[in-house]
Amino acid sequence: MPEDKLETAFLQQPGMLPPLAIPxxxxxxRIARRRFAANRLAVxxxxxxxxxxxxxxxxxxxxPYDPSEIGDVMQTRYLxxxxxHPFGTDEFGRDLFSRALxxxxxxxxxxxxxxxxxxxxxxxxxxxxGYAGGAVDNILMRLVDVVIxxxxxxxxxxxxxxxxxNIMLLILILGLTSWTHTARLIRGEILSLKGREFVVAARxxxxxxxxxxxxxxxxxxxxxxxxxxxxxxxxxxxAEAGLSFLGIGVRPPTPxxxxxxxxxxxxxxxxWWVAFFPGCLLAVTILSFNLxxxxxxxxxxxxxLT
Amino acid sequence: MRGYILxxxxxxxxxxxxxxxxxxxxxxxxxxxxxxMYVERLQERRDVDPRVIEALxxxxxxxxxxxxxxxxxxxxxxxxxxxxxxxxRRPVASLIAERIPxxxxxTVLALLLDALFGIALGIYSAVKRYSTSDKxxxxxxxxLYSIPGFWLAVMLVLVFSVNLGWLxxxxxRSLDYETLSAAGKFLDRLWHLVLPVFVLxxxxxxxxxxxMRNQLxxVLGKEYVVAARxxxxxxxxxxxxxxLRNALIPIVxxxxxxxxxxxxxxxxxxRIFAWPGMGSLAVDAIGARDYPIILATSMxxxxxxxxxxLMADITYSFVDPRVALDAGRQA
Numbered sequence: 001m002p003e004d005k006l007e008t009a010f011l012q013q014p015g016m017l018p019p020l021a022i023p024x025x026x027x028x029x030r031i032a033r034r035r036f037a038a039n040r041l042a043v044x045x046x047x048x049x050x051x052x053x054x055x056x057x058x059x060x061x062x063x064p065y066d067p068s069e070i071g072d073v074m075q076t077r078y079l080x081x082x083x084x085h086p087f088g089t090d091e092f093g094r095d096l097f098s099r100a101l102x103x104x105x106x107x108x109x110x111x112x113x114x115x116x117x118x119x120x121x122x123x124x125x126x127x128x129x130g131y132a133g134g135a136v137d138n139i140l141m142r143l144v145d146v147v148i149x150x151x152x153x154x155x156x157x158x159x160x161x162x163x164x165x166n167i168m169l170l171i172l173i174l175g176l177t178s179w180t181h182t183a184r185l186i187r188g189e190i191l192s193l194k195g196r197e198f199v200v201a202a203r204x205x206x207x208x209x210x211x212x213x214x215x216x217x218x219x220x221x222x223x224x225x226x227x228x229x230x231x232x233x234x235x236x237x238x239a240e241a242g243l244s245f246l247g248i249g250v251r252p253p254t255p256x257x258x259x260x261x262x263x264x265x266x267x268x269x270x271x272w273w274v275a276f277f278p279g280c281l282l283a284v285t286i287l288s289f290n291l292x293x294x295x296x297x298x299x300x301x302x303x304x305l306t
Numbered sequence: 307m308r309g310y311i312l313x314x315x316x317x318x319x320x321x322x323x324x325x326x327x328x329x330x331x332x333x334x335x336x337x338x339x340x341x342x343m344y345v346e347r348l349q350e351r352r353d354v355d356p357r358v359i360e361a362l363x364x365x366x367x368x369x370x371x372x373x374x375x376x377x378x379x380x381x382x383x384x385x386x387x388x389x390x391x392x393x394x395r396r397p398v399a400s401l402i403a404e405r406i407p408x409x410x411x412x413t414v415l416a417l418l419l420d421a422l423f424g425i426a427l428g429i430y431s432a433v434k435r436y437s438t439s440d441k442x443x444x445x446x447x448x449x450l451y452s453i454p455g456f457w458l459a460v461m462l463v464l465v466f467s468v469n470l471g472w473l474x475x476x477x478x479r480s481l482d483y484e485t486l487s488a489a490g491k492f493l494d495r496l497w498h499l500v501l502p503v504f505v506l507x508x509x510x511x512x513x514x515x516x517x518m519r520n521q522l523x524x525v526l527g528k529e530y531v532v533a534a535r536x537x538x539x540x541x542x543x544x545x546x547x548x549x550l551r552n553a554l555i556p557i558v559x560x561x562x563x564x565x566x567x568x569x570x571x572x573x574x575x576x577r578i579f580a581w582p583g584m585g586s587l588a589v590d591a592i593g594a595r596d597y598p599i600i601l602a603t604s605m606x607x608x609x610x611x612x613x614x615x616l617m618a619d620i621t622y623s624f625v626d627p628r629v630a631l632d633a634g635r636q637a
Contacts, residue, residue, distance in 0.1 A: 248593075268460065286454065
């Protein structure tokens, strides 16, 4: 980071006091980490998110039952939560805790992967637009306007519904409809960075455009993207849940939190727990991502770096 | 101003044609054919003569090459003809006209709830920054903002309809609606609106409150607010006259962009409450491959997004004279 180097260079000039008094935490990254660690809610949220992803990863070992095991329906259907079935059972007598764990795999990975698609596309697109500038920038950003003019949830609904998307396609559709915000963010950052001395210096040294972009510009532009990507995962998990709730996202028998709530709505009169638990998990997950994004925003905001 | 609006509207035309074209080809290139689906449903009851299917295809022009279908559709669209639904066998325009009032009931009331509570709570928590009530509002709004609306709706139905029996579980009116007096009818409709409007409005209000709080806090740190305080103005007028006006600018813009929400924002809620609005029309049409309805609802949604953005820019220039409309698009 430039300020950091400047300060060290300044302190190492002959005749100056030896750099004894530099506290250990002067780098912006350290400051950000310390500021983040001081935000209790954000740290708890990060912990929860890691736990949820770990639980999803370990689902086959953590799940007490096979998530699609039906067994004797007359005996086991709609059992209320108990120590044997912490979340109860559904209309087919399947263990809802196990299904929620496997549903976490589906819901959490769709959110994460779709975010990665969106951020990758958005970063490359925005970086090219911002760095090229001029007519290229103009055309590329007009195209972004066109994409934004598509009503987002409606477009996703249309694409997912019409193509009867499987999970891979669902991830692609969610990702490819969510990249515009990242593109705009990156473009703005690159526009303001590309005139800075370190970029001019790199160019004067004959560094290739592609390298300037990859080495110098994009890494410096990523901080705001980190915040928006965190928010985006929460939003995408919510979008997937909404689609699956409508019956056009992840389709049963594959469990996803959204289609579990949908099944629960049909069973509301006899078994409240079917809809209750997967929805709680959804809310906790999305809330955690929002809290994490808040914490990251505070920690990374250069305006509040003191 | 008028020139600017005209220019933006003219610019929107190629944009909308582009959207129409893309939507048309997405819908038609997708697997599954509306006639196959229709026939499948018929076939459950009896054998259908292939000649009947052929006749149906011809009737709806589905036997023609795609470019011809496209040109016909675009041509009709420019004349305001949205075509005829395959499924309901009625003009799409009249179907949509029937559905719009139901959706508007939900979304307009939800937006009012959103603006009223969102702005008020946002101001209150900014003014009482770091107090207990501020913390409750901030955390509470983040929690409400994070809860998926469809799940909240299901849970509220569980508590208030299934368990307590205070509110109806779904539909727009009771079974004995026709027997009620005029006032009774009105109350009955209101009674059915409570849950869906609350769920739609509460998430919006939570988002607005957070945004309002941040905006006001930012403005309260500005020099002119400090100056107003230094001049000894009462706190009330500092906040209402100096800070709030400026803090409201971005909020107003957000409501300008709420236009698409008015017709397309209640898809999930309509589904849950069996509400016969635009959203459920569109979702059912997607399931049934009812091309004319899918295309029409998509186009309406796109037009609303374009108009909403324009409205946001115009309201922005109204509330903030510093914004020059023509320069606004440059950077």
